[in-house]
Amino acid sequence: xxxxxxxxxxxxxxxxxxxxxxxxxxxxxxxxxxxxxxxxxxxxxxxxxxxxxxxxxxxxxxxxxxxxxxxxxxxxxxxxxxxxxxxxxxxxxxxxxxxxxxxxxxxxxxxxxxxxxxxxxxxxxxxxxxxxxxxxxxxxxxxxxxxxxxxxxxxxxxxxxxxxxxxxxxxxxxxxxxxxxxxxxxxxxxxxxxxxxxxxxxxxxxxxxxxxxxxxxxxxxxxxxxxxxxxxxxxxxxxxxxxxxxxxxxxxxxxxxxxxxxxxxxxxxxxxxxxxxxxxxxxxxxxxxxxxxxxxxxxxxxxxxxxxxxxxxxxxxxxxxxxxxxxxxxxxxxxxxxxxxxxxxxxxxxxxxxxxxxxxxxxxxxxxxxxxxxxxxxxxxxxxxxxxx
Amino acid sequence: xxxxxxxxxxxxxxxxxxxxxxxxxxxxxxxxxxxxxxxxxxxxxxxxxxxxxxxxxxxxxxxxxxxxxxxxxxxxxxxxxxxxxxxxxxxxxxxxxxxxxxxxxxxxxxxxxxxxxxxxxxxxxxxxxxxxxxxxxxxxxxxxxxxxxxxxxxxxxxxxxxxxxxxxxxxxxxxxxxxxxxxxxxxxxxxxxxxxxxxxxxxxxxxxxxxxxxxxxxxxxxxxxxxxxxxxxxxxxxxxxxxxxxxxxxxxxxxxxxxxxxxxxxxxxxxxxxxxxxxxxxxxxxxxxxxxxx
Numbered sequence: 105x106x107x108x109x110x111x112x113x114x115x116x117x118x119x120x121x122x123x124x125x126x127x128x129x130x131x132x133x134x135x136x137x138x139x140x141x142x143x144x145x146x147x148x149x150x151x152x153x154x155x156x157x158x159x160x161x162x163x164x165x166x167x168x169x170x171x172x173x174x175x176x177x178x179x180x181x182x183x184x185x186x187x188x189x190x191x192x193x194x195x196x197x198x199x200x201x202x203x204x205x206x207x208x209x210x211x212x213x214x215x216x217x218x219x220x221x222x223x224x225x226x227x228x229x230x231x232x233x234x235x236x237x238x239x240x241x242x243x244x245x246x247x248x249x250x251x252x253x254x255x256x257x258x259x260x261x262x263x264x265x266x267x268x269x270x271x272x273x274x275x276x277x278x279x280x281x282x283x284x285x286x287x288x289x290x291x292x293x294x295x296x297x298x299x300x301x302x303x304x305x306x307x308x309x310x311x312x313x314x315x316x317x318x319x320x321x322x323x324x325x326x327x328x329x330x331x332x333x334x335x336x337x338x339x340x341x342x343x344x345x346x347x348x349x350x351x352x353x354x355x356x357x358x359x360x361x362x363x364x365x366x367x368x369x370x371x372x373x374x375x376x377x378x379x380x381x382x383x384x385x386x387x388x389x390x391x392x393x394x395x396x397x398x399x400x401x402x403x404x405x406x407x408x409x410x411x412x413x414x415x416x417x418x419x420x421x422x423x424x425x426x427x428x429x430x431x432x433x434x435x436x437x438x439x440x441x442x443x444x445x446x447x448x449x450x451x452x453x454x455x456x457x458x459x460x461x462x463x464x465x466x467x468x469x470x471x472x473x474x475x476x477x478x479x480x481x482x483x484x485x486x487x488x489x490x491x492x493x
Numbered sequence: 494x495x496x497x498x499x500x501x502x503x504x505x506x507x508x509x510x511x512x513x514x515x516x517x518x519x520x521x522x523x524x525x526x527x528x529x530x531x532x533x534x535x536x537x538x539x540x541x542x543x544x545x546x547x548x549x550x551x552x553x554x555x556x557x558x559x560x561x562x563x564x565x566x567x568x569x570x571x572x573x574x575x576x577x578x579x580x581x582x583x584x585x586x587x588x589x590x591x592x593x594x595x596x597x598x599x600x601x602x603x604x605x606x607x608x609x610x611x612x613x614x615x616x617x618x619x620x621x622x623x624x625x626x627x628x629x630x631x632x633x634x635x636x637x638x639x640x641x642x643x644x645x646x647x648x649x650x651x652x653x654x655x656x657x658x659x660x661x662x663x664x665x666x667x668x669x670x671x672x673x674x675x676x677x678x679x680x681x682x683x684x685x686x687x688x689x690x691x692x693x694x695x696x697x698x699x700x701x702x703x704x705x706x707x708x709x710x711x712x713x714x715x716x717x718x719x720x721x722x723x724x725x726x727x728x729x730x731x732x733x734x735x736x737x738x739x740x741x742x743x744x745x746x747x748x749x750x751x752x753x754x755x756x757x758x759x760x761x762x763x764x765x766x767x768x769x770x771x772x773x774x775x776x777x778x779x780x781x782x783x784x785x786x787x
Binding site: 142144147148151183308315316318319322325326339342343347349352353371372 | 498501606612624625627703706710711712717748
């Protein structure tokens with residue numbers, strides 16, 4: 105009788121443990137999901153982030169996977185629509201049963217997913233390419249980010265851009281698309297400029313995807329600030345620079361957010377910003393020697409995709425994700441992954457500064473890399489920069 | 494506002510106005526001859542520009558020939574649309590036909606997105622060099638000058654066509670009264686086909702002028718098509734010169750309005766003007782009110 109009860113209990117325990125299996129994790133695979141603009145206005149910029157990540161996962165899979173499990177990465181297209189991004193996140197979690205939502209790109213869509221995962225605190229949401237305070241402030245147990253927010257980029261990089269400009273700028277302009285985080289950037293910018301005695305003579309936010317920047321450039325030209333702070337998508341920023349070229353005017357120096365370290369910005373504008381643009385980078389340019397492994401992985405999976413900032417970012421995110429899953433061990437759980445990430449300190453990826461998280465800090469990057477351009481190519485202007493405050 | 498800024502603002506407004514005028518002219522042509530408000534005009538232009546950038550540009554032809562070939566293809570597509578979508582199944586009123594163009598707009602956009610959306614926006618090579626030159630202290634970009642020359646040249650060609658050719662006269666007759674034109678022996682369907690050809694070519698030309706400065710995306714013409722309708726209504730759909738003036742006026746108003754008053758009022762300006770014209774001058778600033786016997 106005791107034997108029978110014991111057998112029954114063992115059977116129940118085994119069934120219970122089966123019922124409690126971690127979503128998206130099987131003996132042979134771990135399923136990650138993502139939502140990204142694979143088509144639409146920002147696809148050329150954002151989609152490569154998913155290709156870069158997928159290529160790295162493919163490389164890891166070729167090398168045996170993570171503790172014997174292959175990584176499957178299912179990216180749904182949101183076409184830069186916040187509504188579709190939210191619905192993709194819901195589908196990935198509720199229908200596809202992914203282990204984590206991984207990657208993604210752009211503020212509006214990331215904000216929509218963030219809103220969804222805030223109500224699903226057990227689902228990790230990892231490393232979307234969006235410079236939003238809301239991702240990590242306040243800290244959310246399941247959300248981790250890598251791209252420093254706009255305010256951080258300004259605090260770290262603007263003093264460098266002001267020092268680099270010669271003669272030192274006395275007046276400044278601010279032209280930024282109206283996305284989550286723009287107001288924080290504006291506030292940080294005003295504080296840095298005030299501290300450096302630079303007066304702001306032009307200050308405009310514009311709506312996303314405007315077709316013609318000419319009115320803004322004409323007004324900027326009439327104010328003629330010494331330095332201008334630009335914040336737009338890579339393609340949008342390229343349009344701004346081409347509009348300046350058409351009007352035969354550019355400021356003596358310019359500061360750009362991380363999108364201006366993307367090839368999708370630089371390719372159309374060529375050598376035009378040489379010597380007067382400084383931008384806040386967060387991952388090595390593809391031309392750097394340390395980027396070779398990412399480039400090779402990309403070539404193996406997507407031979408037609410040219411390496412760029414976003415493929416590098418995708419690669420970086422995937423590297424950190426794989427490292428975290430490896431450190432979590434064979435018993436891969438969502439809670440275990442979060443705990444592992446929170447203990448990750450000074451992880452060297454070689455293509456970025458050291459990555460560290462803690463229970464109270466889910467922003468992995470604590471510095472930006474100063475980028476400039478020379479002969480139409482990105483160059484790194486110096487070592488990583490941290491905010492003074 | 495200093496003179497440099499005023500001149501730059503005026504040129505920017507006239508260039509935008511030229512786009513609106515040309516597109517508005519294409520819309521008015523079709524509307525006057527087939528009673529259809531063609532909402533797909535812009536999307537057809539976008540589609541043709543994708544063909545140019547991704548396929549025709551690979552041919553060993555000069556950039557000008559590539560553009561001309563693409564415009565011919567666009568004209569052919571537009572004529573095909575008329576034959577298949579409007580003429581073959583005519584049996585509907587003007588609203589029915591207009592709704593068909595709305596459906597076509599959605600269809601062409603979806604197909605463009607499906608085929609080429611994954612890698613947009615694309616860099617389109619312009620017909621004109623980058624940069625510009627100084628005129629009386631202000632900068633005139635080569636593409637601005639080129640756009641103005643092309644728009645003026647096209648306007649002249651259309652003027653000659655309407656005024657001095659038999660087909661132009663027939664088009665004007667059909668535009669005035671298709672039924673009477675038909676009774677006078679004019680093949681109204683043939684004229685409508687020619688009009689769709691011309692409108693398709695104009696739409697493609699405008700898209701190909703805009704793409705190099707705005708980058709080529711699936712939404713390339715969306716901001717422009719509503720402005721073109723506004724220009725057409727502003728000028729009066731019954732008057733082709735009125736449409737051209739309406740477009741130029743709209744471009745100048747939004748350019749100076751955004752510089753003098755507020756950049757953020759550029760779009761509201763446009764549609765406030767459209768509403769006011771529809772309220773107080775339904776026939777447009779230059780159109781004639783039709784009076785009928787009762």
